[in-house]
Amino acid sequence: MTTIALRQARLPFWLGVAGAVIGWLIAWFVAAPLAAWFAFDLLGLEPGTHIGEAVAFFLYDVPKVLLLLLGIVTVVTLIRGFFPPEKVRGALVGRGELAGTVGAASLGIVTPFCSCSAVPLFIGFVEAGVPLGVTFAFLISSPMVNEVALVLLWGLFGPGIALVYMVAGLTVAIAGGILIGKLHMERYVEDYVWALQGTGGASIEMKLTPEDRVRDAWTYTRDLVRRILPYILVGIGIGAFIHGFVPTELVVAIGGPGNPLAVPFVVMLAIPLYSNAAGTIPIVQALLGKGMAVGTTLAFMMAMTAISLPEFIILKKVIKTPLLAVFGTIVTIGILMIGYLFNFLIYAP
């Protein structure tokens, strides 16, 4: 009896998944023509005018960004579910310093991490014997290569910039991890952390069915999109205004490759915008279209997700100020260097 009941419950679930995928694809292909029709035919706005372009940008970007978030974040979350920190730690224990650092930085991309888990994650790594440098490589890379930012960059600018963003983040994480390892800052970890007795890195098994995994990924994505939706709408609104009304010359003068102070300026601007990264991407997209430099754009995106004051405050519970300062400095300098490097590579005469 039970097995029959379970089988019956299963089929509609996967039918629902298939239906959602088909619905997503249809929406993706009709969004652009529908937005153009709505703005130019139904509202009667003229293409090429300020207001026409702004409205068309808004109407097209809302479904596009939402579809990208819903679709790809679900897929990314599904993949990340296979790399929980509990498993990643097992893979990092007992590796050499260099291999461990590179591995930790790479796994930082796929391993789910939220700042509320920063402390147990840090303790868990350290008590299992993962070296401090390797732990920090993970702590830098995990928020720096933000999956939502990665997905939106890919969808809005193409795979090139998305890949550059990922490689740049990895490089900073690896370099930062090696540097913290070399500085031997173990004494700046709170003493009680060393005294804790853990499981020594043994991983615990959790049985999940494919259905559980899909359901988890969807729940996570739905909650995320619901939480950031207001920011996204405001962001797209500002982006639409910039796209339609702000003159290119103004953007180039402030954010273009000719202004050497643009990179530190956007990094400072990004610090209070933490957690609203998804909402600011449409703004960034509009600014890039108006001539903001690519390196400056990258620095802005990375600073938004990686320089997180709430996370620093939480980490204060396990590490002392000098180590926290080194961590913050490495992340900030890394981001500044990436900004200047890409501006130089792309725009140097």
Added chain:
Amino acid sequence: MHTIEVLGSGCANCKRLEANAREAVAVVGIEAEIIKVTDYGEITARGIMSTPGLVIDGKVVSYGRVPSAGDIAQWLTEAPVALS
């Protein structure tokens, strides 16, 4: 008497997990004590790094996700009854 421990620092997901656990206990209709574990040392001592974690009668059954009340109810009925 079962012991259900919810491991986490008090974030939104931990509260949802606790609510699901209470619902599961009510649905199954068994006696269970729900304990919130917020101390990081105790959390990591169970081998858990991604919160929230759920421990039933001393055994880790889930971490880094919020299982539904239905899932928890199933685990509760599977868990061996503690002799006391």
